Amino acid sequence: MASTALEELHPPLGEESLGVVHGKLGMWTFLVMDAMTFAGFLAGYARLRWGVGGGADIPWPYPYDTFGQVGIQLTAFNTFILVCSSVSMVHSLAAALKGNMKTAQNWMLATIIGGLFFLGIQGFEWTHLIKDIFFNGDIKNVNFAATFFCLTGFHGCHVAVGVIYNLIMFLGMRSGKIHQGNASLVEIAGLYWHFVDLVWILVFTFVYLI
Amino acid sequence: MAHDKTRTIGGIELNVSYMIIWAVLLGLTLVEVFIPEMAHGPTGPRENSIFDPVFSRNLSIVLLIALAIAKTYCVAWFYMHLVDERPLIVLIGCTPFIFSVFLTVGLFPW
Incomplete structure (x- = not known):
């Protein structure tokens, strides 16, 4: 069976099933399950939003007016941060595959910083929304607040877990336990991180822009 | 030469192709942010928009979903290496x- 370009550069570790290394297959299976959970959240959001009266007999607030132009642009900047951290993750993998572990380490550190930056901005946004908008009585539709906090909170938990995962990868690289010979560990960590980025693209569009 | 071949996606060197996708994602995100500004709100033109509305809200929803799908495709296909899987x-x-x-x-x- 033909191997992938990444595996040609360096063979993956561990046993294989159906021509795919167990670790990668396991991560993909987990991501499918996680994606279906997010799909449930998003489908529920769509159902509530387009139901009669927004599902609570109160009009669904227009996100652009709720979050404001600055709020939307701040979240767009946050999206940009997450996309940048995805780029740094693929660069970390590319460097690890080439055996440049110091470079890979630096890119992984950039990925971690990007994730922390994202969480910081989201924390700032949540604080503002809870104190100044939702608890101030400006938003009457409870379904809007419920779906917003469930979706962004569930995603934020994923980012937090991803940061910890990446930190473990970083420490592994620094201690020498992760090296060119087992760079597929970085690839598997990257799959999770890119998935977090991918889901945020959808959440940002459906919750903040539409 | 086999070594060089493994470092490309679609014939483009790996690191370069990553940056091209990054630029595409950045561009699409910028377009996404401006679409709601240029569309009518749910109850008609919005007062706080810095642009004159140029298209309807329904069209903006279709465009935003299309852009989101394009961006997720880019991330999954290139960054998650589905192109090579x-x-x-x-x-x-x-x-x-x-x-x-x-x-x-x-x-x-x-």
């Missing part, structure tokens, strides 16, 4: 998207 993995990766379409259509208040 076995069909089995591509099939596994596509499963939740197919599921989510059925779920959304099934739940939608027709």
Whole structure:
């Protein structure tokens, strides 16, 4: 069976099933399950939003007016941060595959910083929304607040877990336990991180822009 | 030469192709942010928009969903290396998207 370009550069570790290394297959299976959970959240959001009266007999607030132009642009900047951290993750993998572990380490550190930056901005946004908008009585539709906090909170938990995962990868690289010979560990960590980025693209569009 | 071949995606060197996709994602995000500004609100033109509305809200929803799908495709195909994966993995990766379409259509208040 033909191997992938990444595996040609360096063979993956561990046993294989159906021509795919167990670790990668396991991560993909987990991501499918996680994606279906997010799909449930998003489908529920769509159902509530387009139901009669927004599902609570109160009009669904227009996100652009709720979050404001600055709020939307701040979240767009946050999206940009997450996309940048995805780029740094693929660069970390590319460097690890080439055996440049110091470079890979630096890119992984950039990925971690990007994730922390994202969480910081989201924390700032949540604080503002809870104190100044939702608890101030400006938003009457409870379904809007419920779906917003469930979706962004569930995603934020994923980012937090991803940061910890990446930190473990970083420490592994620094201690020498992760090296060119087992760079597929970085690839598997990257799959999770890119998935977090991918889901945020959808959440940002459906919750903040539409 | 086999070593060089493994460092390309679609004939483009790996690091370069990553940056091209990054630029595409950045560009699409900028377009996404401006679409709601240039569309009518749900109750007509909005007063606080810095642009004159140029298209309807329904069109903006279609455009935003199309852009979001394009961006997720870029991330999944290039950053998650589906472009280079076995069909089995591509099939596994596509499963939740197919599921989510059925779920959304099934739940939608027709």
